Amino acid sequence: MGIDMIEISKALSNETRLNILKWLKSPEENFPPQGGCLSEPVDLKGGVCVSSIQAKANLSPSTVSNYLDTLQRSGLLLSERHGKWTYYRRNEETIRALAKFVKEEL
Amino acid sequence: MGIDMIEISKALSNETRLNILKWLKSPEENFPPQGGCLSEPVDLKGGVCVSSIQAKANLSPSTVSNYLDTLQRSGLLLSERHGKWTYYRRNEETIRALAKFVKEEL
DNA sequence: CATATATTTCGAGAATTGTCAATATGTGAA
DNA sequence: TTCACATATTGACAATTCTCGAAATATATG
Numbered sequence: 001m002g003i004d005m006i007e008i009s010k011a012l013s014n015e016t017r018l019n020i021l022k023w024l025k026s027p028e029e030n031f032p033p034q035g036g037c038l039s040e041p042v043d044l045k046g047g048v049c050v051s052s053i054q055a056k057a058n059l060s061p062s063t064v065s066n067y068l069d070t071l072q073r074s075g076l077l078l079s080e081r082h083g084k085w086t087y088y089r090r091n092e093e094t095i096r097a098l099a100k101f102v103k104e105e106l
Numbered sequence: 107m108g109i110d111m112i113e114i115s116k117a118l119s120n121e122t123r124l125n126i127l128k129w130l131k132s133p134e135e136n137f138p139p140q141g142g143c144l145s146e147p148v149d150l151k152g153g154v155c156v157s158s159i160q161a162k163a164n165l166s167p168s169t170v171s172n173y174l175d176t177l178q179r180s181g182l183l184l185s186e187r188h189g190k191w192t193y194y195r196r197n198e199e200t201i202r203a204l205a206k207f208v209k210e211e212l
Numbered sequence: 213c214a215t216a217t218a219t220t221t222c223g224a225g226a227a228t229t230g231t232c233a234a235t236a237t238g239t240g241a242a
Numbered sequence: 243t244t245c246a247c248a249t250a251t252t253g254a255c256a257a258t259t260c261t262c263g264a265a266a267t268a269t270a271t272g
Contacts, residue, residue: 010115021212099209106201
């Protein structure tokens with residue numbers, strides 16, 4: 001139901017994870033076009049694959065995969081696998097709920 | 107100037123620290139009257155001393171002092187010393203700035 | 213000054229997180 | 243099936259955080 005403020009705070013307390021969230025606000029500005037999987041463009045609005053994020057973050061693939069998993073488990077990101085690629089995008093619903101929580105309940 | 111999102115997130119990623127922030131929203135409901143220092147009631151609106159918070163948090167004084175320091179260094183709390191007591195209260199300005207940041211920039 | 217109280221600082225061990233290289237798994241292509 | 247690529251998982255070690263008790267500091271009072 002509600003957001004898990006502690007898990008979200010943990011996810012946000014790392015500069016790279018914070019950057020990933022910010023980069024994913026405008027994927028077209030921050031990442032090359034995601035041409036890997038063209039068959040299902042419908043649900044993919046703004047999703048970016050791990051390797052693109054890894055290249056930008058300049059950390060090892062395992063670290064970035066781990067970070068993305070942390071962000072997803074906290075609810076801040078959504079992921080969708082298409083073929084070889086896993087596309088991550090922001091979960092705006094959680095982010096809105098977080099803003100509401102900070103404003104009204106923190 | 108702006109808030110330090112990483113330090114704030116670290117401060118918020120602990121249940122007791124989150125509770126302290128919440129308790130300090132209504133000190134009169136959550137703590138006994140702060141009669142310790144009656145000479146300067148003006149600037150003290152809602153400030154609560156460490157021992158009251160420690161009793162409620164049920165952790166050692168050093169741990170609570172450390173938590174309060176963490177919250178203060180992140181900007182989420184303000185502290186004021188009056189005699190033997192240090193009174194902590196919420197820094198609503200930072201909390202508002204945090205809500206704005208999450209809503210507009212996260 | 214000597215003592216008692218409130219708080220902070222210090223030192224330490226346990227628990228968690230950061231980060232990588234190596235390995236494993238899943239998938240598409242040849 | 244075999245290979246190559248994308249991603250995830252595992253194992254390891256370093257760094258940070260959690261939490262305490264002990265010691266130090268500040269302040270009020272006898």
